[in-house]
Amino acid sequence: MKKIGIADTTFARVDMAKFAIDVLKQNYGNIEIIRYTVPGIKDLPVAVKKLLEEKGCDIAMALGMPGPNPLDKQSAQVASLGLVTVQIMTNKHVIEVFVHEDEAKSDKELYYIAKDRTEKHAHNLIKLIFKPEELIKDAGMGKRQGFPDAGPIRL
Amino acid sequence: MKKIGIADTTFARVDMAKFAIDVLKQNYGNIEIIRYTVPGIKDLPVAVKKLLEEKGCDIAMALGMPGPNPLDKQSAQVASLGLVTVQIMTNKHVIEVFVHEDEAKSDKELYYIAKDRTEKHAHNLIKLIFKPEELIKDAGMGKRQGFPDAGPIRL
Amino acid sequence: MKKIGIADTTFARVDMAKFAIDVLKQNYGNIEIIRYTVPGIKDLPVAVKKLLEEKGCDIAMALGMPGPNPLDKQSAQVASLGLVTVQIMTNKHVIEVFVHEDEAKSDKELYYIAKDRTEKHAHNLIKLIFKPEELIKDAGMGKRQGFPDAGPIRL
Amino acid sequence: MKKIGIADTTFARVDMAKFAIDVLKQNYGNIEIIRYTVPGIKDLPVAVKKLLEEKGCDIAMALGMPGPNPLDKQSAQVASLGLVTVQIMTNKHVIEVFVHEDEAKSDKELYYIAKDRTEKHAHNLIKLIFKPEELIKDAGMGKRQGFPDAGPIRL
Amino acid sequence: MKKIGIADTTFARVDMAKFAIDVLKQNYGNIEIIRYTVPGIKDLPVAVKKLLEEKGCDIAMALGMPGPNPLDKQSAQVASLGLVTVQIMTNKHVIEVFVHEDEAKSDKELYYIAKDRTEKHAHNLIKLIFKPEELIKDAGMGKRQGFPDAGPIRL
Numbered sequence: 001m002k003k004i005g006i007a008d009t010t011f012a013r014v015d016m017a018k019f020a021i022d023v024l025k026q027n028y029g030n031i032e033i034i035r036y037t038v039p040g041i042k043d044l045p046v047a048v049k050k051l052l053e054e055k056g057c058d059i060a061m062a063l064g065m066p067g068p069n070p071l072d073k074q075s076a077q078v079a080s081l082g083l084v085t086v087q088i089m090t091n092k093h094v095i096e097v098f099v100h101e102d103e104a105k106s107d108k109e110l111y112y113i114a115k116d117r118t119e120k121h122a123h124n125l126i127k128l129i130f131k132p133e134e135l136i137k138d139a140g141m142g143k144r145q146g147f148p149d150a151g152p153i154r155l
Numbered sequence: 156m157k158k159i160g161i162a163d164t165t166f167a168r169v170d171m172a173k174f175a176i177d178v179l180k181q182n183y184g185n186i187e188i189i190r191y192t193v194p195g196i197k198d199l200p201v202a203v204k205k206l207l208e209e210k211g212c213d214i215a216m217a218l219g220m221p222g223p224n225p226l227d228k229q230s231a232q233v234a235s236l237g238l239v240t241v242q243i244m245t246n247k248h249v250i251e252v253f254v255h256e257d258e259a260k261s262d263k264e265l266y267y268i269a270k271d272r273t274e275k276h277a278h279n280l281i282k283l284i285f286k287p288e289e290l291i292k293d294a295g296m297g298k299r300q301g302f303p304d305a306g307p308i309r310l
Numbered sequence: 311m312k313k314i315g316i317a318d319t320t321f322a323r324v325d326m327a328k329f330a331i332d333v334l335k336q337n338y339g340n341i342e343i344i345r346y347t348v349p350g351i352k353d354l355p356v357a358v359k360k361l362l363e364e365k366g367c368d369i370a371m372a373l374g375m376p377g378p379n380p381l382d383k384q385s386a387q388v389a390s391l392g393l394v395t396v397q398i399m400t401n402k403h404v405i406e407v408f409v410h411e412d413e414a415k416s417d418k419e420l421y422y423i424a425k426d427r428t429e430k431h432a433h434n435l436i437k438l439i440f441k442p443e444e445l446i447k448d449a450g451m452g453k454r455q456g457f458p459d460a461g462p463i464r465l
Numbered sequence: 466m467k468k469i470g471i472a473d474t475t476f477a478r479v480d481m482a483k484f485a486i487d488v489l490k491q492n493y494g495n496i497e498i499i500r501y502t503v504p505g506i507k508d509l510p511v512a513v514k515k516l517l518e519e520k521g522c523d524i525a526m527a528l529g530m531p532g533p534n535p536l537d538k539q540s541a542q543v544a545s546l547g548l549v550t551v552q553i554m555t556n557k558h559v560i561e562v563f564v565h566e567d568e569a570k571s572d573k574e575l576y577y578i579a580k581d582r583t584e585k586h587a588h589n590l591i592k593l594i595f596k597p598e599e600l601i602k603d604a605g606m607g608k609r610q611g612f613p614d615a616g617p618i619r620l
Numbered sequence: 621m622k623k624i625g626i627a628d629t630t631f632a633r634v635d636m637a638k639f640a641i642d643v644l645k646q647n648y649g650n651i652e653i654i655r656y657t658v659p660g661i662k663d664l665p666v667a668v669k670k671l672l673e674e675k676g677c678d679i680a681m682a683l684g685m686p687g688p689n690p691l692d693k694q695s696a697q698v699a700s701l702g703l704v705t706v707q708i709m710t711n712k713h714v715i716e717v718f719v720h721e722d723e724a725k726s727d728k729e730l731y732y733i734a735k736d737r738t739e740k741h742a743h744n745l746i747k748l749i750f751k752p753e754e755l756i757k758d759a760g761m762g763k764r765q766g767f768p769d770a771g772p773i774r775l
Contacts, residue, residue, distance in 0.1 A: 008294050008295065009294065009295075010279075010290060010293040010294055010295070010296055010298040011297070011298055011299070012294070012295045012297070013295065013296075013297035013305055013306065013307050013308045014295050014307065014308055015294055015295030015307070016295060017294055017295070018295075035291060036287070037287070037290040037291040037293070037294040038248075038283070038290065039250065039276065039279045039290070039298070039300070042235060042238075042239060042251055043248060043250070045239050045242060045243050046239075046242035046243055046246065046247070046248055046249075047248075049242075049243045049246055050246055053246060054246065070228075071228070071255065073535075073536070073539065074228065074231070074232050074235075075235070076539070077232075077539050077542075077543060078232060078235045078236050078239055079239070080507060080539075080540070080543045081236060081239070081543050081546060081547075082236075082239035082240070082242075082243060083507075084507060084510050084511075084543055084544070084546070084547035084550075085239075085240070085243060085547070085550070086243055087510060087511035087514075087547075088510050088511055088514045088547060088550060088551050088554065089243065091511065091514055091515055091518060091519065092511070093503075093508065093511055093512075094511075095504065095508070096507055100536065107308045107309075107310075108308075108310060110308060111308045111310060121504065124475075124504045128503070132501070132502070135475060135502040135503065135504070136500060136502040138475040138502070139473050139474065139475055139477070139480055139482055139502040140473065140474075140475070140477045140478065140479050140480030140481060140482070140483075141475055141478075142476070142477070142478035143475040143476055143504070144476070145504070150478055151478065152478050152479065152480070153478045153479055153572045153573075153575060153576045154572075155572075155573060155576060163449050163450065164449065164450075165434075165445055165448040165449055165450070165451055165453040166452070166453055166454070167449070167450045167452070168450065168451075168452035168460055168461065168462050168463045169450050169462065169463055170449055170450030170462070171450060172449055172450070173450075190446060191442070192442070192445040192446040192448070192449040193403075193438070193445065194405065194431065194434045194445070194453070194455070197390060197393075197394060197406055198403060198405070200394050200397060200398050201394075201397035201398055201401065201402070201403055201404075202403075204397075204398045204401055205401055208401060209401065225383075226383070226410065229383065229386070229387050229390075230390070232387075233387060233390045233391050233394055234394070236391060236394070237391075237394035237395070237397075237398060240394075240395070240398060241398050244398065262463045262464075262465075263463075263465060265463060266463045266465060318759050318760065319759065319760075320744075320755055320758040320759055320760070320761055320763040321762070321763055321764070322759070322760045322762070323760065323761075323762035323770055323771065323772050323773045324760050324772065324773055325759055325760030325772070326760060327759055327760070328760075345756060346752070347752070347755040347756040347758070347759040348713075348748070348755065349715065349741065349744045349755070349763070349765070352700060352703075352704060352716055353713060353715070355704050355707060355708050356704075356707035356708055356711065356712070356713055356714075357713075359707075359708045359711055360711055363711060364711065380693075381693070381720065384693065384696070384697050384700075385700070387697075388697060388700040388701050388704055389704070391701060391704070392701075392704035392705070392707075392708060395704075395705070395708060396708050399708065417773045417774075417775075418773075418775060420773060421773045421775060538690075538691070538694065541694070542694050542697075542698060545662060545694075545695070545698045546698050546701060546702075548662075549662060549665050549666075549698055549699070549701070549702035549705075550702070550705070552665060552666035552669075552702075553665050553666055553669045553702060553705060553706055553709065556666065556669055556670055556673060556674065557666070558658075558663060558666055558667075559666075560659065560663070561662055565691065586659065589630075589659045593658070597656070597657070600630060600657040600658065600659070601655060601657040603630040603657070604628050604629065604630055604632070604635055604637055604655075604657040605628065605629075605630070605632045605633065605634050605635030605636060605637070605638075606630055606633075607631070607632070607633035608630040608631055608659065609631070610659070615633055616633065617633050617634065617635070618633045618634055618727045618728075618730060618731045619727075620727075620728060620731060
């Protein structure tokens with residue numbers, strides 16, 4: 001039995017956590033999910049740290065949707081650095097799933113990038129805690145989330 | 156009873172703390188507010204850490220108004236990184252409310268962005284400590300502070 | 311009685327520490343000043359940490375004059391991040407007074423920016439340790455150092 | 466007997482770990498290799514920290530292949546900062562081997578840059594733990610990985 | 621008797637450590653030098669930390685020669701941040717001597733910048749540990765390493 005933390009934001013324009021929870025619940029029985037919603041991506045690092053330390057989660061996802069402007073990119077970098085720091089303070093994985101608004105040309109495309117990226121990373125999370133050998137099998141395979149796989153280079 | 160720290164600056168051109176204090180006092184009874192004013196945004200991280208650790212605050216707001224130049228953006232990033240680090244050192248939330256001078260085309264617009272952003276985040280702060288389930292309800296809803304909500308993507 | 315640390319550099323083209331020391335000595339009796347000069351701004355964070363921890367200073371100033379090139383901006387950001395980190399490690403304030411060479415159009419202007427900024431921040435330092443209520447009075451008043459105050463927005 | 470951790474990603478389009486493992490196994494007997502694959506480069510810092518702390522590795526390699534876009538560069542910087550922090554938290558070396566997709570003009574070139582860089586750094590890793598005097602011999606010699614050596618400046 | 625750590629790289633195209641060691645040995649008797657060569661600049665922070673903590677060095681130099689491309693600048697920033705962090709973790713100075721390849725127009729000029737900068741900083745190192753009052757005397761004097769001094773501003 002593993003506890004999984006899912007931190008997300010009210011800023012995002014898509015309910016990314018729902019995608020993650022659906023994948024986790026439909027595919028894996030032996031887990032408990034704790035959700036924690038914060039206003040924006042810079043609130044995610046401490047939210048995740050509290051999930052890992054105060055709620056006893058074994059691993060977490062941090063879901064966010066940074067805006068398209070330079071200041072938003074700067075905020076995303078601050079949030080990412082915080083998330084990396086939380087991980088090396090706790091020795092636990094936190095999968096960052098950020099979907100930048102300017103990755104898509106339409107709302108619809110943005111929605112499906114968010115869905116695909118979150119779902120694939122929900123599967124990655126399970127592999128990290130239950131089946132790490134499956135990740136080794138895919139090492140160097142050009143896996144992508146939010147887009148089709150780039151695939152491995154074939155000479 | 157919760158203690159709330161509010162750190163702000165003399166550099167800002169709007170008394171942002173007043174907006175926050177008004178919302179908190181008018182809407183919520185069970186709180187004590189401690190205010191701490193510093194010169195500029197790079198002084199905020201330690202101010203907030205002292206509020207959380209030395210004054211026993213349960214949560215804090217960091218209010219600032221970075222200037223419009225590249226160096227100001229750099230200062231904002233340094234301050235933001237410090238604020239994130241304080242949070243993951245203390246396991247307490249600090250809501251950053253920064254209003255960049257170049258977000259507005261006039262003094263008047265700048266004032267109202269600062270007012271709206273600070274007030275909405277004062278409500279967010281209360282939700283974080285008293286009503287976290289209300290934030291979950293708004294997850295992925297495209298909430299904005301300082302501007303009208305972007306709203307969720309509807310397919 | 312408070313101990314004040316002043317860290318400065320041989321790189322700067324103006325003796326900024328003298329400005330600070332003059333203000334502090336002429337206006338405030340109850341202090342001891344310890345000065346620490348290092349080669350450049352990236353040496354300031356550890357200098358300040360030693361002042362705060364090994365020399366027992368209650369607060370410090372970090373005075374520097376970054377050059378005009380992109381690499382100098384990068385160095386300034388590294389130094390600033392270090393200074394913020396020192397503060398949140400020690401729970402003590404360090405007022406950063408950096409004057410970028412490209413803020414001025416002439417040597418003379420650069421000198422007076424450095425003088426004004428350092429002197430005003432020397433007064434800020436005293437307020438932080440002895441008279442914090444005076445900073446609250448100036449919150450949101452658009453105070454500037456090195457230049458005339460921007461002033462508060464009046465609607 | 467030394468334990469060597471190798472962390473790599475499913476995002477990379479080349480199985481970089483294989484290059485490293487081949488060099489290590491073919492040339493050095495007195496080692497044990499532990500491999501850890503994660504989704505992307507921002508997952509590497511905690512993976513490496515777990516290898517060093519939980520698996521008892523003496524040293525590690527972090528292998529990744531950042532994409533060509535500005536956001537990818539930002540991710541690489543976040544990952545690099547995390548890797549440096551892990552090293553100074555553990556006092557153990559982690560050799561970062563990142564190959565940026567835009568370093569090459571073709572898939573084939575990208576493959577060979579990845580191969581050369583990884584292999585040379587596998588030899589560097591061995592020198593760091595078993596033969597540090599060989600690195601001193603090469604100090605200032607303009608060594609390159611992924612490309613031919615630049616060589617030392619000859620006056 | 622003081623122990624001085626010197627960390628350098630095989631990436632650099634000039635044997636910068638030799639310049640430092642020559643100055644230190646020819647001018648100062650009461651020291652022991654420990655040299656540590658690593659592949660590149662991002663390996664320097666942990667090398668320096670090991671020199672300070674495991675080898676008992678009182679102070680260190682970190683010598684490197686970042687390349688001319690944007691990615692090299694990013695690597696330099698990561699390395700610099702690591703070096704600043706090591707210093708504030710250990711309360712010991714580490715003098716960073718980085719010479720960027722694009723600071724010079726020719727190999728010869730690059731060589732002499734590296735020589736001048738390293739030698740001057742070797743003298744600075746000695747002042748930091750043995751003669752700090754000499755640095756105070758030079759405060760604000762516009763000292764430069766690698767280039768002629770800018771000198772103080774004279775009104």
